[in-house]
Amino acid sequence: MVFSAVILFLDALLLRKSGIVVTGMLSEGVFSLVVAILLFVFPEQIGSMLLKLVGVVLIASGLGMVFWAYRIRKINRQFNTQAIEVEAVVVDESSKD
Template sequence: MKKRHWALGAIVGVVLLALGIFLIFQEESFKKIFVSLLGVYMIGSGFSTLLGLKSYQLGPRLRPATLIKALLTLLLGVIALILPILVADLSFLILLYIIATELLFSGIISIINLVAVRNLDIAFSPIIGDALISLILSMLLFFFPRQIGTVLLKGVGILVIAIGLFFIIASLITRRTGKREEGKTIEGEAEILEP
């Protein structure tokens, strides 16, 4: 492998290593990023529910509940995405509890919808995925609202550090292998045959 490839791998590894160490100590800014990412997820979930509403054959009671769920998810997603940017001294604990409540409501409605459409010829995996993710996130936010940012931040930081170390080690192994291959010269005799 050429010198620039292993050098580029080493540089990427060092940058990722530094980024991982930096992330571990950025708790306040990560809370804002985490709430914004929850907002992005909620916007996607709301749009997905609105788009899927046409294919689900829901009864007169479930259709309005699902529509309210989708619109509420979209609204809270936009709020969670924009509010951390606009308001500096926002109480994230209150916002996390509001998001957790909506996610719990969303998960319950998704499970009810799954039961209602189980006999239809449609893919159930988006409904199951939405229900599971919503319920798991809501439980985490209800039980560990203060620790969720810290735990996720440390986890992401450690993961980025591990990836950075992998890049550094892989580039060193590639460099060592490349040097060994350069030292090997294959000699032989060749004969040119004319037709």
């Protein structure tokens, strides 16, 4: 992560010379550097927090899928129409006298 932050800072420096807006790259580099330092200083606490965060995200996405499936099923029932079967006779119009 430290290497990623350094590369982002160097890329931002080079791109800024060409006149491109680099605020996103700089903020990503700062965030990456801060996370790397926190992981180095507090590895167990940060790892535990990340594990809990991944668990919460997985639970939330699972609940979202269940809710979405229920919603789609409800919408599908609204548009469930019955097919009407009919018989048709083809009339040939070319045989007019």
